[in-house]
Amino acid sequence: xxxxxxxxxxxxxxxxxxxxxxxxxxxxxxxxxxxxxxxxxxxxxxxxxxxxxxxxxxxxxxxxxxxxxxxxxxxxxxxxxxxxxxxxxxxxxxxxxxxxxxxxxxxxxxxxxxxxxxxxxxxxxxxxxxxxxxxxxxxxxxxxxxxxxxxxxxxxxxxxxxxxxxxxxxxxxxxxxxxxxxxxxxxxxxxxxxxxxxxxxxxxxxxxxxxxxxxxxxxxxxxxxxxxxxxxxxxxxxxxxxxxxxxxxxxxxxxxxxxxxxxxxxxxxxxxxxxxxxxxxxxxxxxxxxxxxxxxxxxxxxxxxxxxxxxxxxxxxxxxxxxxxxxxxxxxxxxxxxxxxxxxxxxxxxxxxxxxxxxxxxxxxxxxxxxxxxxxxxxxxxxxxxxxxxxxxxxxxxxxxxxxxxxxxxxxxxxxxxxxxxxxxxxxxxxxxxxxxxxxxxxxxxxxxxxxxxxxxxxxxxxxxxxx
Amino acid sequence: xxxxxxxxxxxxxxxxxxxxxxxxxxxxxxxxxxxxxxxxxxxxxxxxxxxxxxxxxxxxxxxxxxxxxxxxxxxxxxxxxxxxxxxxxxxx
Numbered sequence: 234x235x236x237x238x239x240x241x242x243x244x245x246x247x248x249x250x251x252x253x254x255x256x257x258x259x260x261x262x263x264x265x266x267x268x269x270x271x272x273x274x275x276x277x278x279x280x281x282x283x284x285x286x287x288x289x290x291x292x293x294x295x296x297x298x299x300x301x302x303x304x305x306x307x308x309x310x311x312x313x314x315x316x317x318x319x320x321x322x323x324x325x326x327x328x329x330x331x332x333x334x335x336x337x338x339x340x341x342x343x344x345x346x347x348x349x350x351x352x353x354x355x356x357x358x359x360x361x362x363x364x365x366x367x368x369x370x371x372x373x374x375x376x377x378x379x380x381x382x383x384x385x386x387x388x389x390x391x392x393x394x395x396x397x398x399x400x401x402x403x404x405x406x407x408x409x410x411x412x413x414x415x416x417x418x419x420x421x422x423x424x425x426x427x428x429x430x431x432x433x434x435x436x437x438x439x440x441x442x443x444x445x446x447x448x449x450x451x452x453x454x455x456x457x458x459x460x461x462x463x464x465x466x467x468x469x470x471x472x473x474x475x476x477x478x479x480x481x482x483x484x485x486x487x488x489x490x491x492x493x494x495x496x497x498x499x500x501x502x503x504x505x506x507x508x509x510x511x512x513x514x515x516x517x518x519x520x521x522x523x524x525x526x527x528x529x530x531x532x533x534x535x536x537x538x539x540x541x542x543x544x545x546x547x548x549x550x551x552x553x554x555x556x557x558x559x560x561x562x563x564x565x566x567x568x569x570x571x572x573x574x575x576x577x578x579x580x581x582x583x584x585x586x587x588x589x590x591x592x593x594x595x596x597x598x599x600x601x602x603x604x605x606x607x608x609x610x611x612x613x614x615x616x617x618x619x620x621x622x623x624x625x626x627x628x629x630x631x632x633x634x635x636x637x638x639x640x641x642x643x644x645x646x647x648x649x650x651x652x653x654x655x656x657x658x659x660x661x662x663x664x665x666x667x668x669x670x671x672x673x674x675x676x677x678x679x680x681x682x683x684x685x686x687x688x689x690x691x692x693x694x695x696x697x698x699x700x701x
Numbered sequence: 702x703x704x705x706x707x708x709x710x711x712x713x714x715x716x717x718x719x720x721x722x723x724x725x726x727x728x729x730x731x732x733x734x735x736x737x738x739x740x741x742x743x744x745x746x747x748x749x750x751x752x753x754x755x756x757x758x759x760x761x762x763x764x765x766x767x768x769x770x771x772x773x774x775x776x777x778x779x780x781x782x783x784x785x786x787x788x789x790x791x792x793x
Contacts (some may be wrong), residue, residue, distance in 0.1 A: 243747075250741045251718060257734050259723040267733070267786060270741050271779045281747040295754035295761070302753075302765045303746075306772025313773070314780035322732055322785075329739035329778055332770040336745040339767035343752035347760035355705040378766045457735055464742050469708055471748050477708055478715040483738040485719025490731060582728060589731025593785055601792035607728050 242280035243475035249273025250479055254486075255403035260602050277475060278303075283503050319597045320554050323587040327378040327453055333460035333483075334370025337363045337467045338430055344470050345426050354415050357422070359469035360412040364426055367463035368433025369440065374456050376441040381449055381586065388446030396443065397507075403436045443507060447667040450587045451494045451505045458487025490588045495545050497582035497608075499634075499645035519671040523663055526676035530657070532690070536697035538681065542619035544575045546611065548648055549591055550584055551627015552660070556687035562624070565691050567601065568698060577604050578619075579611045579648050581629040612649045621653035623674075625687050627666030632674055642668045656680040659690045729789075733782045740778025746771035 242485050251274050256266015282299075317325045341363030345352075352360075394674055410429050418425040434623055444452045465480025467473075473623060493610075495502050539545065547562060566576045578595060585591035592605050615621060623630055634645040650656050651674050665671060683690055726734050749767035752760045 246744070247769060250738050253737070253741070254722050254726075257737060258727070259728050260730065260786075260791075261735060263730055263789070264783065264786045267737055267779060267782045270737060274741065274775055274779070275743065277744060277747050281750050284733050284766055298765050299750050299768060301754050302768035303772050306769040307776045309769070310773040310777030311714070311780055312776065313777045314784060319785070322736070325781060326735050326739060329736065329774050332774050333739060333742045333745070336743070336749060336767045336770040336774070338764045340745050340748040340752060341758040343749070343763035345769065346763065347752060347755040347757045355702070362767070366707070454735070457738065461738070461742050465712060467745055468749055469705070472704055472708060473748060474708065474711050476744055476748060479741050479744045481712055482713035482719040483742045484717075485716050486723045486738045487733060489720065489723045490735065493728070526705065580728070587732060588735065589728055589733070592729045593788065595730045596788040596790070599790065602729055602789045605729060630769065674766065
């Protein structure tokens with residue numbers, strides 16, 4: 234296969250990737266879009282395999298090595314994809330981000346080891362960029378994976394004295410070594426490159442440990458973006474357009490998702506990356522907010538309120554997924570609908586632990602996707618809602634975000650559940666959410682607190698409604 | 702330098718396409734978007750394949766490991782995305 238033909242197949246692959254992403258703009262076309270993307274990948278891989286010229290000059294066993302590596306990678310990938318629990322999706326994506334970054338580091342390093350001619354300054358800088366971004370992505374993603382999986386590191390932000398100056402110093406050193414590489418590195422290009430990779434690896438770890446568990450959605454989205462950019466940099470090294478195009482698409486995607494997440498928490502990206510969470514001291518004390526005003530409710534009390542409701546909105550938080558209550562919630566939805574009640578779900582952008590996570594968790598429980606409503610779409614409808622049921626969510630329904638400009642969550646967009654006729658909050662206790670502040674919603678006149686574990690609460694509620 | 706400017710043009714235009722398309726993806730599908738974009742970023746596998754068949758043993762070794770990493774992304778990414786998308790059903 235000649236090089237014009239192989240470049241044409243890469244062009245076709247790029248077009249298929251773009252069409253594939255375009256398919257993801259609607260659930261109806263998403264499955265086909267994903268298949269188009271896979272087809273593009275197959276085309277690119279087969280074309281490369283048939284590209285005899287470079288494959289023909291290597292060791293005779295090259296083809297065998299390639300096939301073996303592809304088989305190992307496919308087996309591991311398939312095992313991960315088929316075994317992973319939907320609640321563990323953030324960990325899976327973190328791992329995939331890491332492998333993407335790692336692959337870029339290795340391919341750029343391989344290109345450097347196999348230089349046929351003196352590299353241009355552009356190629357040297359692109360190689361260094363692959364090493365820096367890829368190294369940060371690989372180790373940063375492993376730390377993110379560890380934090381999400383709660384293996385070795387605590388979910389809480391890790392701070393130590395001199396953290397920022399150290400990061401800055403490492404950044405300066407990396408740029409220095411890159412500059413040295415660009416001037417030829419005295420013939421030690423390889424040594425300079427791997428030095429860069431080692432420093433970037435340390436930097437990747439140091440940059441991710443101060444990010445708190447609740448902020449992981451932002452970190453994962455950002456690392457997703459980095460893995461794309463590392464791939465694009467490798468594309469510059471190899472002068473390969475399909476790598477550049479794909480890397481830019483993924484880079485853009487990750488940046489957009491991190492912005493959406495930051496906006497949903499009303500925090501700047503810098504603030505999230507430093508691991509600064511607003512001071513919890515601001516605002517009223519929990520006792521002043523709750524004393525004598527919180528009304529506890531039994532399943533029977535809630536069932537009576539639900540009886541005859543025309544419209545019910547369910548607000549799921551991550552607590553719902555933790556107690557594995559998705560299927561019970563689906564049963565509740567079916568029961569209410571059989572009584573003629575309209576049921577919808579209000580999904581806050583940061584519900585769950587990565588962008589869109591809560592939607593996947595509810596879809597897995599066979600809840601139709603047209604019932605899952607975004608915040609902006611459902612907020613105006615709370616005034617016409619008879620009962621809003623909040624399960625395992627706290628900060629995202631705290632009206633202080635709207636009313637108290639001194640609150641740490643001031644200005645954060647929230648779900649306006651307090652405007653519903655009655656609010657039922659299912660929660661184990663009055664403990665605060667990630668922001669560490671009391672929630673006046675729990676003490677509001679129209680709120681009933683139903684203290685219980687999420688799943689048991691819903692199961693008991695279903696029994697009570699059936700008995701009414 | 703000329704090749705670089707050409708590559709840079711492709712890079713910048715592709716970022717614009719990315720922003721236009723990704724902004725239209727609804728929050729409903731943001732998780733499949735992330736796993737799916739991981740799958741396509743496994744395209745580095747083609748660079749890795751080309752670096753296996755070289756006279757340099759270092760390049761060959763790095764290439765083989767890179768193929769494993771990238772293929773995990775490709776197969777794992779597309780498959781888990783497919784699995785997730787299959788769960789999204791409209792009201793019967």
